[in-house]
Amino acid sequence: METNKNLEYYLDSRIYSGEDVQKSIVETKKEFPNKKIKVTIGLNEYGMYIITFQFQNKNNFFAKIIIRIWRKFKKTRMLNKGENTTGRRYGQYKETKTYKPY
Numbered sequence: 001m002e003t004n005k006n007l008e009y010y011l012d013s014r015i016y017s018g019e020d021v022q023k024s025i026v027e028t029k030k031e032f033p034n035k036k037i038k039v040t041i042g043l044n045e046y047g048m049y050i051i052t053f054q055f056q057n058k059n060n061f062f063a064k065i066i067i068r069i070w071r072k073f074k075k076t077r078m079l080n081k082g083e084n085t086t087g088r089r090y091g092q093y094k095e096t097k098t099y100k101p102y
Contacts, residue, residue: 005055009050009051010048010051011048012047013047025051032055037055039054
């Protein structure tokens with residue numbers, strides 16, 4: 001399931017002109033230089049400009065492969081996390097093969 005992140009601005013049309021709206025769009029795009037952004041502008045029935053920035057996800061084949069490899073790596077790392085340098089897990093008894101009565 002792909003989810004895109006959205007950012008919305010509401011500006012009053014009685015205070016801000018169309019040029020001010022365009023300037024705010026340009027300034028917002030400068031804050032996110034490495035993102036692909038789709039901008040939509042609308043005017044609702046109350047006279048408010050609604051500026052919506054939709055950030056596009058970079059979902060490609062190689063990114064999915066990297067995510068799968070990282071998940072496998074994390075899983076094996078968590079399984080081996082309890083092992084010590086001697087190969088024993090925490091709480092496991094050390095076998096001495098000698099009997100020492102008290």
